[in-house]
Amino acid sequence: MQTFEFTRPSDLTSAATAAASANTAQQGADIRFIAGGTTLVDLMKLNVEQPHTLIDLNRLPLGTVETLPDGGLKIGAMVRNSDLAHHASVLSDYPVLSQALLSGASAQLRNKATTSGNLLQRTRCMYFRDNTMPCNKREPGSGCGAINGVNRMMAILGTSEHCIASNPSDMNVALTALEATIHIQNGQAVRSVPINEFYVLPGDNPQRETVLEPGDLITHVTLPAPVTGNKSVYLKLRDRASYEFALASAAVIIKIENNRLSYARVALGGVGTKPWRSKEAEQVLAGATLSENTFRAAAEAALQGARAQSQNGFKIELAKRCLTHALKLATQTA
Ligand SMILES: Cc1cc2nc3c(=O)[nH]c(=O)nc-3n(C[C@H](O)[C@H](O)[C@H](O)COP(=O)(O)OP(=O)(O)OC[C@H]3O[C@@H](n4cnc5c(N)ncnc54)[C@H](O)[C@@H]3O)c2cc1C
Ligand code: SF4
Structure with a gap:
């Protein structure tokens, strides 16, 4: 060091x-x-x-969760993942966030890990974490070890010829479906960025993962007021039952009226170079009647642009089944 x-x-x-x-x-x-x-x-x-x-940042007063006047939630950057997962408002109004947080890492890690740190956690790509290997994200221009190497865990959506690393976070997938906003301070200046515009695709510059500029400090995250009567689920598929990153995951928030979907938000994890909001799936679901066929059609739409590498083709079908099942589970929640 x-x-x-x-x-x-x-x-x-x-x-x-x-x-x-x-x-x-x-x-x-x-x-x-x-x-x-x-x-x-x-x-x-x-x-x-x-x-x-x-x-x-550990001495800063950024460790609280507060209900906003409009019914939304303000989450301080330093709120620990465990505290957020077990917060009464999160459990009652945003259970998809609690489920996503509790599916990540281990209890000990969640006790330390924070909201802002989770937002900015780095990829688990083994080439990125090994200084002796080529990696465009770590050392721009050095090449990508994963494209012709071990790529089973890598992304199938949003990849480029320079980087195929997946975003490993569970929390970020739920925050994406919840349409969170990230609040940032730099010196005296403050600004807010919707989460769907916060992460950038690797393109030609995989070293850049978000719109943050040097010195930008995340102060808090806000969530809009929950949609009345919504049902939500976070489903994570992985190689072992705990303490493992997602191969594919899905956060879904739906509202059912007269046996039709009057509201649907869908985000995928484990498969994208960033937490993957699928407006394609949401379009299929909007106004549709509840059925396995509808859910599968949404999943097909979500994965339409997927591009597999040599070892991760299985993720395409896995992610489709994950989303289909998550939607079905959501219809069954209270
Ligand atoms: C063994 C292991 C297993 C794990 N499994 C999972 C899993 O299954 N699912 C999952 O989602 N995660 C998993 N994780 C990742 C874990 O969730 C993250 O390490 C954690 O959320 C990071 O939070 P932190 O507060 O410790 O971040 P830090 O390590 O402190 O920071 C991470 C990054 O964020 C930046 N940063 C932090 N706060 C701010 C701020 N306020 N403003 C600007 N920049 C900031 C830091 O500079 C750094 O670059 C795992 C981690 C480990 C070690
Ligand atoms: S996938 Fe991205 S992070 Fe992994 S080696 Fe290639 S450039 Fe580096």
């Missing part, structure tokens, strides 16, 4: 100012915030991340 400067601000202004000034002094390249540290510290030990400046 390389040496680094470490600061522990106790208020938001100091943290944002520290990041903005380090950004100016160091031209933005190597500033990182540390939240739970469950992604960052691993990558620092592997010398994949080598920040010059590390700003600890």
Whole structure:
């Protein structure tokens, strides 16, 4: 691990100012915030991340969950994944988020991991995590080890000829279906980005994963008020029953009126280079009658643009079945 400067601000202004000034002094390249540290510290030990400046967020007052006047929810960046999963408002109004969080990692990791850290967790691609291997995301222009290598876990949606890494998060899939908004501060400036515009596709620049600029600090996430009478499910398919990343997952939120779907939001995990909102599936579901055929048609639409690599073709059918089953399960929830 390389040496680094470490600061522990106790208020938001100091943290944002520290990041903005380090950004100016160091031209933005190597500033990182540390939240739970469950992604960052691993990558620092592997010398994949080598920040010059590390700003600890653990003393900032960003650890609360609050109901908003419009009925939505405000989730502080430092709210731990366990606390969020078990929060009364999340359990009652956004159960899909609770289910997604509890399907991720282990209890110990969830106790440390935070909302903002989870949003920004890095890919589990083995070539990315190994400094001796080519990886365009870690070292632009060095090539992609996975395309002609071990690619069973990799993405089938949103890939490019330069990177096929999947976004590993479960929470992000639920937040995508819930149409969350990410709130960001840089120095004195604040802005908000809808989650569907927050992540960027790898394209020619896989090293860039989000719209964040150097020094940008995520302060909180907001959720719109829940749709009255909605039913939701997060379904995760993986190689073993716990402590494993998704091969395919689906977050679905639906509302049923007169045996028809009057509302549908669909996001997929484990298969996209970013948490994958499927408007194609939502279009098939909008106004449709409830049936296995409808659900399968939505799944076919969601995976229409899928592109398999040498070892992950099975994910196409797996993801279709995952979404079909998630929709069926959602109709059966109370
Ligand atoms: C063994 C193992 C198994 C796992 N299994 C799963 C799984 O099944 N499903 C799943 O979803 N996840 C899984 N994870 C990942 C885990 O969920 C993440 O490591 C965790 O959510 C990251 O949160 P953190 O607070 O520890 O982030 P950190 O490691 O502190 O930070 C992660 C990144 O976010 C940046 N960051 C953090 N906060 C901010 C902020 N406020 N503003 C700007 N940048 C910020 C950091 O600079 C860093 O780049 C697993 C992890 C491990 C180690
Ligand atoms: S898939 Fe992406 S992260 Fe993995 S080796 Fe290729 S460029 Fe790197």
